[in-house]
Amino acid sequence: MIVDEGGGECAVLCKAIDDVEWNADVDSIHLGKIAINVLYRNYAKQLPTDLVIMICSYNTLACLDTIRIIKDYPGISNQPIIVFSNSAHIDYIVKEYHKLGVIKVLEMTKDYSQTIIQINEIKSYTAVRLEV
Numbered sequence: 387m388i389v390d391e392g393g394g395e396c397a398v399l400c401k402a403i404d405d406v407e408w409n410a411d412v413d414s415i416h417l418g419k420i421a422i423n424v425l426y427r428n429y430a431k432q433l434p435t436d437l438v439i440m441i442c443s444y445n446t447l448a449c450l451d452t453i454r455i456i457k458d459y460p461g462i463s464n465q466p467i468i469v470f471s472n473s474a475h476i477d478y479i480v481k482e483y484h485k486l487g488v489i490k491v492l493e494m495t496k497d498y499s500q501t502i503i504q505i506n507e508i509k510s511y512t513a514v515r516l517e518v
Contacts, residue, residue, distance in 0.1 A: 389421040390441040402505040418452030429461040
């Protein structure tokens, strides 16, 4: 699942996912509230979401709030989350994400080749996680 409240970066990440030939079903969601509802619905159907990628490029506080709700919600509190952020270089924001249990915080980049590297890193993480 990709959550992109700004709406601009989701298409880039989806293209990168296709370009690295990652056979992933991607739900693109543009509001944190909807993402929470989808996660809980999937949990209730016993079809948990493997990974949430949150694009936190504009409203860091809204992203932090959405992550807090996910991590406090019964049944989905262990949801793996990776954040793409324009604020990934700001230590105190990264620390807040990590306090909430975010697996990794990646810097948003305009360099598509760097995005490909990041998506491959995420793909490798999910492959290891799903094999366990």
